[in-house]
Structures are given as C-alpha cells and as structure tokens.
Amino acid sequence: MPRLLIIGTGYVADLYLRSLKLYPEIEIAGCYDRNPERLSQFCTYWSLPAVDSFEALLNLAKPDDILLNLTNPSAHYDVSRKGLEAELHVYSEKPLAMEMDQAQVLADLAAERGLRLASAPCSFLGEAPQTIWAGLRAGVIGKTRLIYAEMDDDFISQAPYQKWFSESGAPWPAKDEFEVGCTLEHAGYYLAWLLPMFGPVRTVVAASAALADVTDVTAGAAPDISVGTLFFESGVVARLTCSILARHNHELRIIGDTGVIEIDECWNNAAPVRLRRRFSLRRRLVNAPLARRLKIKGPTHEKLGRKGAAAMNFALGVVEMRDAIREERPCRLSPDLSLHMNEVTLTLQNAGEHGGAVTMQTRFDPVAPMPWAESLAR
Ligand SMILES: NC(=O)c1ccc[n+]([C@@H]2O[C@H](COP(=O)([O-])OP(=O)(O)OC[C@H]3O[C@@H](n4cnc5c(N)ncnc54)[C@H](O)[C@@H]3O)[C@@H](O)[C@H]2O)c1
Structure with a gap:
C-alpha cells in the first residue's frame, strides 16, 4: 500500500492533513520542512513523525511510496526532481514548475523511471x-x-x-x-x-x-x-x-x-x-x-466542511494517485x-x-x- 512522505509543512499542509483524516488507511511515513519550528508545530499538532533532513525523508521510502511536495513554488522543481531520482512517485502542489523546461525535465524523468507524477489542483x-x-x-x-x-x-x-x-x-x-x-x-x-x-x-x-x-x-x-x-x-x-x-x-x-x-x-x-x-x-x-x-x-466522494476560503477535499488527488498505483492503471x-x-x-x-x-x-x-x-x- 503506497504511503505518503510529506515535504513542506506550511499553510497548505494543514488543509491536506484535515482532508487526509477522511482516509485513515493512508499512512504518513514521515514529514520534513526546512523550517524546524514549523515542522515541529505541524507534527506535534497532527501526531506525525518528523525527520530532520530531506535525505532522511527519502531514506524512509519504500517501493510505491508517494512524495507529497507542499513546498513553495520556487522549490517545486528541485524537490520533485530529487524525489523522482530517489524512485518515489511525486504529487506536487501547483505549479508543477516555474519554468516549462523544468516541468518537461520532471515529466521525462517520471516517464524514464516508470513513476507517477501529478500536480494540483485535484478539485476536478x-x-x-x-x-x-x-x-x-x-x-x-x-x-x-x-x-x-x-x-x-x-x-x-x-x-x-x-x-x-x-x-x-x-x-x-x-x-x-x-x-x-x-x-x-x-x-x-x-x-x-x-x-x-x-x-x-x-x-x-x-x-x-x-x-x-x-x-x-x-x-x-x-x-x-x-x-x-x-x-x-x-x-x-x-x-x-x-x-x-x-x-x-x-x-x-x-x-x-x-x-x-x-x-x-x-x-x-x-x-x-x-x-x-x-x-x-x-x-x-x-x-x-x-x-x-x-x-x-448516487453517492460521490468524501467531503469536508468549509476550512478558510475553501470547502475542498485536498486529498482527492493523492487518493487518485494511490489507487492508480494499486490498480496499475493510468492516473x-x-x-x-x-x-x-x-x-x-x-x-x-x-x-x-x-x-x-x-x-x-x-x-x-x-x-x-x-x-x-x-x-x-x-
Ligand atoms: N496557502 C494556500 O491557501 C494554498 C492553497 C492551495 C495550494 N497552495 C500551494 O501550496 C504550496 C505551499 O504553499 P503554502 O501556502 O503552504 O506555503 P507556506 O510558505 O506556508 O509553506 C511552504 C513550506 O515549505 C517549506 N519549504 C520550502 N522549500 C523547502 C525545501 N526545499 N525543503 C523543505 N521545506 C521547504 C517552507 O519552510 C514552508 O514551511 C504552494 O505551491 C501553493 O501554491 C497554497
């Protein structure tokens, strides 16, 4: 069963966690943020395991795990590339990258390695x-x-x-x-x-x-x-x-x-x-x-009440990627x-x-x- 490794535990990470609570079967294996105070605040609040470097996070990876990239847009490319190079599937917050040639590198890397790559929003x-x-x-x-x-x-x-x-x-x-x-x-x-x-x-x-x-x-x-x-x-x-x-x-x-x-x-x-x-x-x-x-x-999907400006289930994309991996079908x-x-x-x-x-x-x-x-x- 694919697990999640979270990098970037800022504002949006809380919206993801509130949504992920709807799927208790999804295991979060570890979290990392370059801001140690924020990492500790987040992991304490949600009772999640923290690690103290990106390398330590990547070292936790098992086959089929997903790196959830919730860093700031300027960091998306580097973080996602390192995740793909470590053989992780990557789900990134938007934008996929700040430059098109960087986005293309990520897509090529994912294709070469047979890994999943997707970017938010998932509200579709x-x-x-x-x-x-x-x-x-x-x-x-x-x-x-x-x-x-x-x-x-x-x-x-x-x-x-x-x-x-x-x-x-x-x-x-x-x-x-x-x-x-x-x-x-x-x-x-x-x-x-x-x-x-x-x-x-x-x-x-x-x-x-x-x-x-x-x-x-x-x-x-x-x-x-x-x-x-x-x-x-x-x-x-x-x-x-x-x-x-x-x-x-x-x-x-x-x-x-x-x-x-x-x-x-x-x-x-x-x-x-x-x-x-x-x-x-x-x-x-x-x-x-x-x-x-x-x-x-008929019924549709798990929903969340309004949180701030949005009433959105931020986990829908991660769940879709997990299911695509499990079912060996396109995401x-x-x-x-x-x-x-x-x-x-x-x-x-x-x-x-x-x-x-x-x-x-x-x-x-x-x-x-x-x-x-x-x-x-x-
Ligand atoms: N703020 C929102 O309401 C919102 C909603 C939807 C999507 N988003 C998207 O979510 C992403 C993150 O936004 P946010 O609002 O959470 O920003 P934020 O600044 O609150 O959080 C980003 C976190 O990533 C960490 N970080 C940045 N680069 C890193 C790196 N290289 N390694 C480790 N940690 C790193 C920062 O320390 C910070 O804690 C953005 O892509 C944004 O577009 C934000």
Missing part, C-alpha cells in the same frame, strides 16, 4: 466539475461554444492577511503569494476542470499586469491581473480572468447552443450546478429565470495534463502587455470521468 475529481461534465456529455446545453471563468479574489493586499493562520498555526505566506502571483496560484482551479472536459488548448491570447502597490511586502510582485482567451483544439473558446484586485467572483458560465451551465464557486466540491435553458418568448430571447439543479445519480492527473496546465498558466502569467497569440507546444490524452459520475440523476 470532485463532485461539482464531475456533475458539469456528466451534464455536458448528456448534451444538456447542446454544443458548447463559449466559457467565462472568473478567479477574482478581491483586493488581497488590503485584506487583514496578517491574521490568517492555518489550523496548526502557519501564517498565510503573503510575500510568496505576491511573488508567485494569483495566476500561477489560481488559474489552475478552472484550467484543471476545463482541460479534461474540452481537451488541449491550441492558442492562448493573453494580457497581464502588476497593478497594486505591494512594495511594503516585496519588491518583486508578479502580475495581479491576467485575462486570457483560450482557443481549444475542439473549437470551444474560453475567457479566463485571474485577479487579486476585483471583488471576489469565482463564477463559471458554460454557454452552449441550448442553454448555460452555471456554478458560483470552484473552491467548493459540492457547489450547486445549475442549468438554464434558453428559449424565445414572444419577441424576447429568455434564459430560464428558474434554473434546474444538476445532480449525479487521471497525468504528467501530460500537468505539463499542459503549466504551459497555459505560464503563458497567461507572463503575457504582459504584448504577449500576443501563443501556440501551445504540449498536449495530453483524454481523461476518464470518475466511475461514480457516469450519469445524472433524473
């Missing part, structure tokens, strides 16, 4: 997107034409983030968040849904800018707004906006020939999925004022999917004012829906 394995996808497959809106996806999180630099702490006491890492940028941090929450549903993106036309003054926190802030138009190979076009300026808005609208699928929050596994049909009434075109709620037939969160998501995300983030049209170099094979999400309830 959750109920809301699986419901949307079942609806799309059932043709509830006809052919999809256009998507509007918003990841606006309000004017974060003015939020009282100094008071934000994780369950076991890690401060919200403001400096790192501003330096990494909201696009690298958040675009994946909708990309990870849209890519499996609509396939690879052919071209990205994007713009991005750093607008807020955060010089009291860092001199090196990444863009705090990006707007991208994604042209999918399948013909669908999506507009994806990420900002930490505009008022909170996580809406997704999928517009098809006969109606619209709507959701208001991608950070809630159980967010209601609504269908509004479009019809003509006398001289007017009407989107049904009363939406129909789409639901999956739904494949290296190719992660690579493509990384490429689209970096293109959005790095667009600036003159990004122009960029042709994507990566693709991925179709992804299977979850077995419990075959069909909608009537």
